[in-house]
Amino acid sequence: METVLKEAKSKSHKEFEKLLTEDLGSRKFKEGEIATGIVEEIGKKFVFVDLGLKSSGAIPLEEFKLTKEIDKIEVGAKIDVFLEKIENRHGEIVISREKARRAKSWKKMEKAFENKEEVTGIIISRVKGGFCVNVDSCLCFLPASQLDMRPIKNFDSIMKTPQTFECVKLDKKRGNIVLSRRAVIEKLRNKDKNKIISKLKEGDIVQGVVKNITDWGVFVDLNGVDSLLHITDISWSRINKPSELLSLGQSIKVKITKIDPEKLKISVSIKHLTEDPYATTINKYEIGKIYPATITKVQEYGCFAKLEDGLEGLIHQTELSWTKKNIHPGKILSTSQKVDVQLLEKNVEKRRLSLSYKNTLENPWKKFTKDFKVGDISEGTIKNITDYGLFVSIKDTELDGLIHYKDLSWEEKDTELQKYKKNQLIKFKILEINLKDEKIRLGIKQLAEDPFDFFADKKVSDIVTGIVQNSTQNGIYLQFGKKNLSILIKKNQLAKEIENQRPSRFVKGDKLDALISELDKEKRKVSLSIKALEEKQTKEAVKKYGSKDSGGILSDIFDFSKVKTKPKNKK
8 A cells, every 4th residue: 555655656746847847948037137027016115027937026116216217117018127036035036127227238338348439328317426327228327527528517408418428447247337428528629629730830820719727827729729828938028827917718819839739739829929038139238237127026035027028037135125134025125116227147048137126226335434434433223132232223324233242331241231222322433344244343332441441551560559449258359540440369369478368358448569460451351469479579679688798687678567457356
């Protein structure tokens, strides 16, 4: 019995296998191919398509909206779909309308890309970085930079009408197609350019219209062909911006200087319509002579001045003023100002002219040497106060002089500068006039007698008499002359004997004699010594009275009672 059942079961399995094989063999659909189906239902999210299989396939509605096919599709219509899977893990058919469109048009796009053929499509939407273009139901990407030769603000007219594109990139692996409308426009323009350029030649003088202005040049339209007028070809003179001389839509006459037939580029010039002034009129200008000029530009380093059209030179900052050295040129001269200039140098090869404005004015330094000499007394206003002295504006002149802090007082105190204020009127003596370096040295202390003149007729070893001014731990100060000249006698020079070198034993107001041990009149240095004086007196006394026959005693010879000491305090 069991054997019969097994045979019956095996027979039924074989029959089922045969029927299944026949059914599958009769099917025309294979995965990865395009199949034709009938729209069964249009839902809110999906479009259901019947392929004659055990179930219907669902296509997202978005695949029809991208190409606006949703407006045309209806129930019962036949459409081509891409069969991805006959049965997935859920037992469903997986199909795609977009992949079917791509598969059909991909071969056409491949052919167009290989042969560099143009394709027609419609810009359907704007996406990040560009636009989405429908070409034979194939969605392609159009970068914004490839839309036109120049940026377009209004896209409505372009998006509504079919446009011609060139396929510039095709990535089959990623399924990306990149188009360019700009390439098509460039080809059309180049064809027109070739026709126009073939009629032109270098050296021709033609009429053009200013189409676009930039900081570095101007684009000029020559009957449909753009040409470049560089800023250096606008004028022989220096200009800051092309907009200073030209405006949009202006009709101008230009000379064709260069034609590049390969790159289809034309260079034009306005300045070459006239002769180069550096080859002709420059010869009439002589170095050293003065000519009228117009200031054209002001920079931090100087001013540019035009002698005539095409001839422009630089007035360096150092040639603007005799006295104003560290000032912006704009505070001396201004644009469009008419001035006289002196031609200092001309370099035809480098096309440079060096000019001077200050040389056309009276030199205040030469005038100063005529009106003043060293030793003259004048007055002025304090202009500035620094750590090293006073800058004074000398009255009735354009010049400033310096009073060094050492020339303020003979005493040379550190606090001397504090006595003066800005804008204060002061008197001074002219000490030095340096035309080469353009410097004037002034002094205030020189208005009074120099206390050091006390030593003018003195020499080393001379004996001088001074009054004790005060005493310190280091020595005593002696006052000389009427001008309160104070000289320090060091402690070790106060006496021959060590016990007598106490500064405290000298009384203020006492007169003392001292010997000049060192004297430098140029450096104004003097050293005094009572010790040296005592030694000198001792030698002289020994020489005069110290012989064996005289019978004198040194203690009897010298009278030290003249040296005054401070009286001892009474207990």
